[in-house]
Amino acid sequence: MTSRNKDNSNKNIIPARSRSANKTASSIANKTTPAQRISYSVAHAIPGRIRFRIPRLAKDSTYAEKLKQVMEYDSKLTKVRVNPAAASIVIDYPIGTITDEQMRSHLIHLIQTAPDIVVPTGVTAKSVVGTVFDAVIHLIDTTRNLNQAHNAIKYQRFRKDTWERVLSTTRNIIKRLKSATMFILPNKRWQKRSKPDDVGLQPLKLQAVGEGDL
Incomplete structure (x- = not known):
């Protein structure tokens, strides 16, 4: 092979490698990092009260305060107690307005989305x-x-x-x-009690309550 042919061969290899590298970098850049899921477990639950254990409460004071504010602002909850040392949060809610399953689903939604919710200042x-x-x-x-x-x-x-x-x-x-x-x-x-949508929450379907239950 002559030197001219070698030079042409090298010229063809370099752009090909460059295109491959750019394509790989572009592919990596286009990938979005999924939101980190907050781990939790139900430590105790009875009708009207539930206690979650959330490890992040013990190491992230900002998250703990924000989760507390979000739940205190929620009109469907009556009392919220956070214990960062035990990495737990206890929530009281009225019985009969929604089912325990719906309330648990709603609270889990708050636990996961609390870092992204903007709470109005009290x-x-x-x-x-x-x-x-x-x-x-x-x-x-x-x-x-x-x-x-x-x-x-x-x-x-x-x-x-x-x-x-x-x-x-x-x-x-x-x-x-x-x-x-x-x-x-x-x-x-x-604090103004508003609809769940005002603070970025998903509305819940309420069960009908008779006059005798009010």
Whole structure:
């Protein structure tokens, strides 16, 4: 074989190898990694209560908190208790609204999808009252600044007039009232109870309940 033929042969081999490598890389890139399934087991179950053992609760605090929030937000559940040390979660639910099988299926769905569900932030009484007090204090500060600027322009100096005394006294009273109110108010979370679809949950089929069962 002449040197020219050898060169042509090498030129044909290199692109073929390159195409093969690119095809393999493309094939690997196109493969999507399946979502990791969260392992669980039912440790105990009676009508109205079920306890799951979930190993991830003991090693993933973010998942534990999110699963707790998701279940607390669910209007079909009455009580949720998470024990990360024991890697378990206990859920109480009312009897008679749906079957135990449906409830178990629903809870398993929550366990698996909790990392992907966005839970609305709970609102507390303290946060609402604190926001109102802060807005009033901000309004008083703005009014004081305007009054001080007016006095500086008019008298060419800082002058503590009646308005300044009233606003300053009112601000101090409101700050003390805020501190006392925030100390007294409970830190209870207010959450809007909405349909399961609002938090990415699948709706369940409810069984008919007679008037005598309500």
